[in-house]
Amino acid sequence: MSPFRTIIQWITPPETRPIVSSLFAQAQQVREAKGQVQKVRAELDSTWNGGGKKQSFMSQLDALIREYERYADSLESKAGQIARVTVWIEIKEWFEEIIPGP
Numbered sequence: 001m002s003p004f005r006t007i008i009q010w011i012t013p014p015e016t017r018p019i020v021s022s023l024f025a026q027a028q029q030v031r032e033a034k035g036q037v038q039k040v041r042a043e044l045d046s047t048w049n050g051g052g053k054k055q056s057f058m059s060q061l062d063a064l065i066r067e068y069e070r071y072a073d074s075l076e077s078k079a080g081q082i083a084r085v086t087v088w089i090e091i092k093e094w095f096e097e098i099i100p101g102p
Helices: 018-049 052-083
Strands: 004-011 087-094
Touching: 018 052
Parallel strands: none
Antiparallel strands: 004 087
16 A cells, blocks of 8 residues: 555636736726726717717717626626636645554
8 A cells, every 4th residue: 555645635726816817907997998988978978969970979889888898797707717716636645544454
């Protein structure tokens, strides 16, 4: 019998931390960009006089704002999935305990 035993441990790989941090930071940047577009939209809406072209443009701008939000949500969702990744590792450990035979 081998004087080693194998212990299995489940861990979250340390490599996931910078990936998760990066994805959350990117989501924040997308939300900041969305905020800037919303600000521009509000300024345009209050000063722009026009009919159908204005409505069409604003509608497209609103769709862009929603897309920004969906993209940021997606980045955060992926970050959460990566943060929950676990792997098992085998640790070989020396032991001196004698296990009685049958």
